[in-house]
Amino acid sequence: MPATIENLLSExxxxxxxxxxxxxxxxxxxxYERAAADPVAYWERQADRxxxxxxxxxxxxxxxxxPLSREEAAAQVGADPxxxxxxxxxxxxxxxxxIPHAEWxxxxxxxxxxxxxxxxxxxxRGDTIAITFEGEPGDREQITYAELQRRVAQATNALEALxxxxxxxxxxxxxxxxxxxxxxxxxxxxxxxxSLVFGGFSAEALKFRVEDTGAKLLVTSDGQFRRGQAVAVKANADxxxxxxxxxxxxxxVVRRTGELTPDIPWTPGRDVWFHDAIAGVADTHEAKYFDSEHPLFIIYTSGTTGRPKGVVHTSGGYLTQASWSHAAIFDAKPDDVYWCTADLAWVTAHTYVLYGPFSNGATSVIYEGTPNTPHTGRHFEIIERYGVTTYYTAPTLIRTFMTWFPDGLPPHFDLSSLRLLGTVGEAINPEAWVWFHEHIGGGRAPIVDTWWQSETGSAIIAPLPGVTVLKPGSATLALPGLRALIVDEAGAEVARGEGGYLVIDGTWPSMARGVWGDPARFRDSYWKKYAEQGYFFAGDGAKYxxxxxxxxLGRVDDVINVSGHRLSTIEIESALVSHPAVGEAGVVGVSDAVTGEAIAAFVIPSREVTALDAADPAFWAALELELGSLLRAHVARQIGPIAKPRDLVVVPDLPKTRSGKIMRRLLxxxxxxxxxxxxxxLQDDTVPARTAAILAARSA
Known part of the structure; x- marks a missing residue:
């Protein structure tokens, strides 16, 4: 049987x-050995933390x-057996x-x-700094655990009053x-x-989530800062x-932009200012305790394909694995200053800004703005200012840094406090990994490349930084207590050196318990394909x-079938990024009358581009003429002629979700x-229109 997904690139x-x-x-x-001896007992030891x-x-x-009996099946769908x-x-x-059912x-x-x-x-440890905050306009605040306790108590009392x-x-x-x-x-x-929703989402996206959850309360702000501007958002909430x-x-309503966004619509009796709700409220609260399987949050998948799913996570198992994995993967020390750059609405932030770090008493940095506001070195200023020791970010940002700083970072940034780096969101290209290690990590900081999903709740595949030999571009091995396999269409494990479908064997404490309001979708999306083996199907391709x-190797939906060859978008993108002329690449399959599917590659150049040129579609079409043949030949040398893109489109940006995933479907x-x-x-909803203009200029 041929490989499910061909393995072309080696590192x-x-x-x-x-x-x-x-x-x-x-x-x-x-x-690893301690966990494998009795995985359930192993997770019990972690729960005791x-x-x-x-x-x-x-x-x-x-x-x-x-499989259900005829009577059981009829009862499930409401039919007469x-x-x-x-x-x-x-x-x-x-x-x-x-419907599968797990409890921990x-x-x-x-x-x-x-x-x-x-x-x-x-x-x-009440005097330990819990939150170090930097706002986009430059406002700053540090909050100790004792102060955080008081603020949470006040907010809790205010919510109960509502x-x-x-x-x-x-x-x-x-x-x-x-x-x-x-x-x-x-x-x-x-x-x-x-259920946290990214503050840049449209009113339509927010409305779907409010109605799907049946929310009783919506928390929003008067406005927010985006790329140096105060933007009103209350109307979206309304x-x-x-x-x-x-x-x-x-x-x-939280007051964030104030007089900078003065015309805030208001509905008396429904709308309440947060500062009014907590004014004069007690800063102590007697906590109640809840069952381990009590639901904690609903997080919606990005919606890059189909209707977003509201994935449900519960309390005890999720917190156990979030807490342990943060301590193990990030080698968390009491004096670390930890910064995960994810937006708080993304699952990475749920686990590795909120629940993992705070359960371990960490000091966490959070930054409100974009990495190039007001200049491209903002992140490095923050690292230097607060002595950040652990920096966890997305490959898409690293590749962007490569285009902003093609010759490396300016020497005036002192990043010597960094001792550990991490990546999340997509597979990182080997060249971007090496650049991250050398230019941001100073050649000394290990990189923990983590693979996981909203549905897994916490990292599944990642190195242990004091144990694992790292390979640029590989998330390495499943973590202790977990078993990840690569299988073919029939569920048989593929051989070393071959590619296939990534699955997780068995269950784990932080796994999602279902899809909100749609248990059948949970079964069909993740468990149906390999129900006979009991595997969780992640929807990603991978190779050993x-x-x-x-x-x-990227989402299975993104695999390209060229004349019977099933090719990974990630491998082709990595080959392109390895060329010094390319800062970032997005590869997608497109219709072709001869081969069925062909490869279209969208590349962001590593060179600096003036604002005038960036706005001119003809400039990008001309740049393609300069780079097209060069980059096609480079891909052929790196991984073979079969992977040469039919279309090579040079663009200023790629359509991405806020979490950094390239929306290849749109390309x-x-x-x-x-x-x-x-x-x-989309993080920037103007990208598709600008890309369409470049495609039109290219055709002309």
Whole structure:
């Protein structure tokens, strides 16, 4: 049987951990063996790192998706089993499956917010800085754990005064500011369920999430700062709660931009200023404790394909794995200054800004703005100012830095405090990995390249920085207590050196428990394909190298079939980025009358471009004439002639979600002339139109 996805690109550079890092690391090489001996007992030991009001009586319950009897299938879909027209089969002609069901630490009771705030104060660490905040305009604030405890208590009392109780849904539509963290922890403290929405999303995207969750409260701001400008957003919130489907009773408004956005629409009786809600309110709160499986949050997938899914995470298992993985992967030390650059609405921030770091008593940096406001060195100023030791960011930003600083960073930035780097969001190209290591990490800081998803809740594949020999571009191996495999269409594991589908064998504490309001979608999206084996299907392609390391090859939907060859977009993009003329690349399959599919590559040049040229579509079409043949030949040399792009389009930017994922579907739609569909997840919604203009100029 041929490989499910062909393995074309090889990478042989290795970076072993230094002796000094290995000697002081939180986790040693024996962790894998200890976890493999009894994975459930291993996760129980990690759960003991938390404070529980009541210990669990059963560590783990798992009911996989299995074929249903005719009577069970009829009950699931509301049919009559005696009806001769009822087959008991799904649309693929396979027996209907049960809904999978997992529980961890059953019977245990805890409060997530207490574990993230109160227990550190009670342990005598109240003076430790919890949040270091830098606003885009330059305002700054540092908040200790004792102060955070007081603020969370006030916010909790304010929410309860608005009628919020355990189980209610609260949608949070705020920028990256301390109030976002305070309010989110207050929601968790009550036992309500939060759903954070990126503050740049449209009213339409927000409305969908408000109505899908059946939210009782929407939290928003008067405005927010974007690229140096104060932008009003309250009108978006009003539009999102309009209409008969809305269940929102109050809109709680944080004052962020104030007089810079003066015309704020207001509905008396419904709208409440946050500063008024907490004025004079007690700064203490008696916490209640909730079941380990009590829902903690709903997070929506980006919506790059189809209708966004509201993925549900619960409390005890999620917090256990978030806390342990933060300590292990990021080698968290008490004196670290940790910065994860993700927007707070992204799952990375849920796990590795909010719940992981705060459960471990970390000092976290948060920054409100974009990395080039007011200049391209803003992130490096922040690292230097606060002595950041751990910097966790997206490959797309690293590739952007490469285009901004093609000769390396200016020497006046002092990044010597950095001891560990991390990447998340997409597979990182080997050349971008090496650039990150050398220019930002000073050639000394290990890089933890993490693979995970909203659905997994925390990292699944990642190196342990004091243990794992690193390879640029590889997320390396599954973490202790977890088992990730690469399989073919039939579910058989592929050989070393071959590619296929990435799956997770078994369950884990931080896994999603379902899709909000749609349990069948949870089953069909993640468990149906390999129900016989019991595998969770991640939707990503991957390959093994000769050492068994895992290399991500992108979404299976993004694999390109050229004359029967199934090629990974990530490998072609990595080949392009390895050329010094290319800063970033997005590759997609497009229609071709001869080969069925052809490769279209969109590249951002590494050279500086003037604002006048950037706005001229003809400039980009001319630049393609200069670079096209050169880059096609480079791809052919790197991974073979079959991977040469038919179309090579030079562009100033790529359509990306706020989390940094390239929306390759939109690139294919633009080339093939299809309607663009859902673009609500775009970080910059002007990119498709500008790309379309370049394609038109190119055709002319």
């Amino acid at each position: 042989n550079r290795v970076y072993p951990p230094s002796a000094a890092f290995r000697a002081a690391a939180n986790v040693d090489a024996g962790e 938390l404070d529980w009001a009541e210990r669990w009586h059963t560590a783990h319950v798992w009911e996989p998706a299995i 005696a009806d001769p027209g009822f087959t008991g089969l799904d649309d693929d002609g396979r027996p209907l499956l049960s 630490f059953v019977g245990g009771r805890l409060n997530v917010a207490v574990n993230c705030v109160d227990r550190h104060v009670e342990a005598g 009628g919020i109780v355990a189980g209610d849904r609260v949608v949070v539509y705020l920028p990256v500011i301390p109030e976002t963290i305070v309010i989110t922890l207050a929601i968790a403290r009550i036992g309500a369920i939060h 539009a999102a709660v309009s209409g008969p489907a809305s269940t929102v009773e109050h809109v709680l 190298d000769a050492d068994g390391y895992i290399w991500l 294919g739609d633009l080339v093939d002339g299809r309607p663009l569909g859902d673009t609500t997840s």
